Amino acid sequence: MKTMKDKKEQKRALILNAAIKLYSVNGFEETKIADVAKEAGVSFGTVFSYFESKNALYEAAILEPLEEIRSYFENVEDHFQGDPLDVMKAMIDCHVEIFSTRKELLLLIQQVLARPSRFPNLFEELDGFVNSFVDSINSIIEEGQKLGYFYKGSPSLIAESYLSFINGIRLTFIDDETNPVWERFKIQALRLFGPFYKSEE
Amino acid sequence: MKTMKDKKEQKRALILNAAIKLYSVNGFEETKIADVAKEAGVSFGTVFSYFESKNALYEAAILEPLEEIRSYFENVEDHFQGDPLDVMKAMIDCHVEIFSTRKELLLLIQQVLARPSRFPNLFEELDGFVNSFVDSINSIIEEGQKLGYFYKGSPSLIAESYLSFINGIRLTFIDDETNPVWERFKIQALRLFGPFYKSEE
């Protein structure tokens, strides 16, 4: 009994991962369910016994991985301790790690952001995600501003700038996945918060 | 003779603009030639007398507008004079103007960047565009670094950061088109170059 449930779970994951891969590369319309099935190594009827429709599979391919990273954006204070500067540095490390290794998810997210009217439910979800993040680091930025670490000015401007920046990196340099490349951008991300110089400079 | 040529040119533009609008909102696959024809106010078959195929129309919809803005990214020194700081400020003004008003083009560009294998010719073209820009402002950044305006470090890192940033803004806040919103981001863009503070702060 246990084994059967596990097997089902496993097969579902197989399909979902195939979907994530293909959707992210080819987009919703040009991804064919037959291709997903082949990639997952199942017959294509099977895809429909695990996911109700092509649309439902797309939603799952975005929302389920989103859950895995949600906490690192919406509960920043829970994950990173220390003074505001340390928190931001740790957060940037974490986010850069996510953005550099999760290209597929970010591409999927971008597909949705680029077509709000086509995917209204998903768009709303992702829009909420963005807003939650901005809210989530608001007080940290304010504290950092008081301590003189960060630029004065609207915390949400800074938060939005930061998010746009890492998102922009991901989308503009789509082929770069190597860590050293991403490593270099961390200092730039930090500079959106305040006038930081690398110690060795 | 002249008039007829003009009329043809005009009809072609009608179709191309309709294509830009619809492709940018709906993507390549979900944009139907019939919809483009209707939006352009021409008959269905006419689209095919001006553009060889759906693919060709897509390429034109991206490459032709790209030409209009190319110069502002690849010949920065020709457009903006003064010391490096002034040049960068003017360039940011110009680019923000372009990015805020040309949402459609940026969305189209993103569609291509997100799917290199699907649109290899276009991708190569756009990849070259990015690299040209980075090269183009290299010497300006170096000069600014010498003058102490800008952060030390790889000029291309700074250039790439900047491009990613404005692109990220465009893509993350897809619905914002109002100028005031974009205005606020200019200072953040500048901060990727060096530790700047608004005068009123």
Place this chain on the structure above:
Amino acid sequence: MKTMKDKKEQKRALILNAAIKLYSVNGFEETKIADVAKEAGVSFGTVFSYFESKNALYEAAILEPLEEIRSYFENVEDHFQGDPLDVMKAMIDCHVEIFSTRKELLLLIQQVLARPSRFPNLFEELDGFVNSFVDSINSIIEEGQKLGYFYKGSPSLIAESYLSFINGIRLTFIDDETNPVWERFKIQALRLFGPFYKSEE
């Protein structure tokens, strides 16, 4: 042993009744085996342990109930005694009772009659049923004609008229199931045999 056999019999009946209900309402094609299973309260695969195929289930759903009523059409003389007029009145009572309460069976029969080439075996069976009925009351009608009760003319014409009439009522007023409605048609059925007036008129 006995109990197990009974249980099987019972489960089979459960499935068959569900099939009769759904086939009659939705027709052969639009009735899904999964729906039959759900209606019967058994699991999906179980249907196939009792009936070889969807086709076999359909045949059973028609032929088995048909057996229950066959005798009242093919052995009229055995069931109704008296002079021809009384026999016909009793027969009409009986048939109206059957047609008014067995809507499902009549709908199934009609599905077959309407598509001889699709269900050749079933059609032949039902066609034989009709002919048997016509033969079966032939002598009664002849006798009634001799006694002056019934119209002169071909007995089979009268028999066919009668059968068509009750069948037509059933099919034309598909929603009427109330007995009073059917009661009114009895006198009309009788009038196909001879010029009868209700006593109260």
Place this chain on the structure above:
Amino acid sequence: MKTMKDKKEQKRALILNAAIKLYSVNGFEETKIADVAKEAGVSFGTVFSYFESKNALYEAAILEPLEEIRSYFENVEDHFQGDPLDVMKAMIDCHVEIFSTRKELLLLIQQVLARPSRFPNLFEELDGFVNSFVDSINSIIEEGQKLGYFYKGSPSLIAESYLSFINGIRLTFIDDETNPVWERFKIQALRLFGPFYKSEE
């Protein structure tokens, strides 16, 4: 211009007739659009440029022929003149002609009547048709009753009986199309109105 419109009209009729033929024989679900196309001698994409969907084609296949016969059922008084008896005889002649030659339409109608919930719009239309007919001959029957031609009793009972009768003939003896067969039933139809004998008897 005229020619083109005519050609389109002609092709539409080709498709509609093929649909009528196949739908009536095979029913809605088992009729494949590909078969209709083949029967009509067009490619199957063409079917969809004349009719929006399989459903729409089905509705047209029923409602358009229905219009052709509607008047003979809903405007009985306009078509048949004379005393009530003559009107009824003429009407029966007309209706028998229609029912014997229009098997396909009657089969289609029956498909709808048998599945009200599947074809609600069509069912409503046809139900209205039946009621209109019953209303339409009401006064003629009443007049015939006053003149002593017809049985006393509810005119709508008689009207419904008559309609059920010819419908029942059509459906019970699906294969008979020869006129002589139908001719014999006319006297039986008339006997539902009153106690008539053929002159030669």
Place this chain on the structure above:
DNA sequence: GATGAATGAGCTTTCATTCAT
């Protein structure tokens, strides 16, 4: 050159049937 009817490949989705458990 402009039109839009005709075509048919290719897609998503359904569901009877099979079969391992």
Place this chain on the structure above:
DNA sequence: TATGAATGAAAGCTCATTCAT
């Protein structure tokens, strides 16, 4: 025996492209 996951044939429908007018 009972189950329900897996399969894949088959269907409706879309739409880029062709081409006769």
